[in-house]
Amino acid sequence: MTFLVIGESIVDLIGTPDASRFSAVAGGSPLNVAVALATLGQQVRLASEIGGDFFGDLLRGHLGRHGVGQGELVPGAATSLAFARIGDDGSASYDFRFDWRFSGPVSLDGVTCLHTGSLATLVGSGAAHVREVMRAAADAGVIVSYDPNIRPSLIADRASALTLVEECVRISRLVKVSAEDLAWLYPGEPDLDAAKRWAAWPGERLVVVTRGGDGASAILGDSVITCPAPLVELVDTVGAGDTFTAAYLTVLGDGELTGERVGDALRYGCAAAAVVCTREGAVPPSPQEIDGLLSSVSATPV
Numbered sequence: 001m002t003f004l005v006i007g008e009s010i011v012d013l014i015g016t017p018d019a020s021r022f023s024a025v026a027g028g029s030p031l032n033v034a035v036a037l038a039t040l041g042q043q044v045r046l047a048s049e050i051g052g053d054f055f056g057d058l059l060r061g062h063l064g065r066h067g068v069g070q071g072e073l074v075p076g077a078a079t080s081l082a083f084a085r086i087g088d089d090g091s092a093s094y095d096f097r098f099d100w101r102f103s104g105p106v107s108l109d110g111v112t113c114l115h116t117g118s119l120a121t122l123v124g125s126g127a128a129h130v131r132e133v134m135r136a137a138a139d140a141g142v143i144v145s146y147d148p149n150i151r152p153s154l155i156a157d158r159a160s161a162l163t164l165v166e167e168c169v170r171i172s173r174l175v176k177v178s179a180e181d182l183a184w185l186y187p188g189e190p191d192l193d194a195a196k197r198w199a200a201w202p203g204e205r206l207v208v209v210t211r212g213g214d215g216a217s218a219i220l221g222d223s224v225i226t227c228p229a230p231l232v233e234l235v236d237t238v239g240a241g242d243t244f245t246a247a248y249l250t251v252l253g254d255g256e257l258t259g260e261r262v263g264d265a266l267r268y269g270c271a272a273a274a275v276v277c278t279r280e281g282a283v284p285p286s287p288q289e290i291d292g293l294l295s296s297v298s299a300t301p302v
Helices: 029-039 054-066 126-137 158-171 178-185 191-200 240-252 259-276 287-294
Strands: 001-008 010-014 022-027 041-049 070-078 080-085 092-097 113-117 143-147 174-178 206-210 216-220 223-227
Touching: 001 029, 010 029, 022 054, 022 080, 022 158, 029 041, 029 054, 029 113, 029 240, 054 070, 054 143, 070 240, 080 216, 113 126, 113 240, 113 287, 126 143, 126 158, 143 158, 174 178, 178 191, 178 206, 191 206, 191 216, 206 240, 206 259, 216 259, 223 259, 240 259, 259 287
Parallel strands: 001 041, 001 113, 010 080, 041 070, 113 143, 143 174, 174 206
Antiparallel strands: 010 022, 080 092, 206 216, 216 223
16 A cells, blocks of 8 residues: 655654753654554655754654655745643643645655645645645545544634534545544534444545544444553553554555454554553554554454
């Protein structure tokens, strides 16, 4: 399989509790997915914009070390930043300095699966271009994967964001969404009810709902498949959702959807995300590390 990931590249500045010191690490949901896919042995390119500054050098070096194709990177005015604070429960909150004007050419030649989501589909003048690429990919028979990965602090209007998210879901064949995102998009509605509605829209579509330490559920047709998360010693959750996405796409990126394969994808995704949670930052797991947890994970139809 050949993957094309399109979306933001951000430097995360992860602070100490008193914000007296920060560590700079590569981030941004699409970049994290691309790096994790490459670490899992997949051929992947990233289409994004990166500034010609020191932080941009950090991002390009990170992508190069992991073997992510950079032919569709375009220069931005400055590299986007996210100041991150890790809570007592290991979760991260962010304060963004973000600008997204991506309009670069994107080649779909030879691409099996296009993945995108997060800020790149909702924020800035580049978002409309990304949605156009999603539509072009779907029309060309490329599998389209989408993760809303909502960042409420950068969303000016919830109703407008919901309209755009639903537009992206309708284009996509593979959708991964967190229960937290669904709660923000549809306040008061059970997450599986919203996911089932998405899955029932015209076109064959898999919708996966991730719940952090409670694992994940997938809606495929009339079936619901669930998978618990392995028990691990939590350090932080940075990059866990993006790693889950890369892992489940490694199984399902060709678009062949059967109950057995979806169950395998949930197991692989939950194991991969659990490995990331045992260390600081979005450090993607190797296939061997994931395999070490797979025996403790089972997926079952409900």
